[in-house]
Amino acid sequence: MLKKWKENKLVSEWNAFWRQEEGVGVIEVVLILVVLIGLVIIFKTQITKLLENIFKEIESQSKEVY
Template identity: 70%
Template sequence: MRISKEIRAFFVEEDGVGVIEIVLILVVLIGLVIIFKKQINTLLDNIFKQINSKSKEVY
């Protein structure tokens, strides 16, 4: 009977769940960045070009 209570307590315990969730979210985000690296670079280049051209108009 004691062993079954310990097994239940082990499955109910959620101490490390938050850490695992954060690690999984980071893995997914890093994977998305790796997959869409070229598109992200192109987007950022276009944004910075627009910023530079608009800032030249101001000065």
């Protein structure tokens, strides 16, 4: 019961905050997403290589466990 009340309170406070900014928050979120997407596009090859190395390391260490 208390958990449900806290969730409702959190949702209502979030909604109040979101409305209070009158659209400025939406613009900020969109700009952050644009920057993040741009960074991913710019560094795509480096990110791919990094993730491949991480997964290779995970795979090699998981073989040691089994």
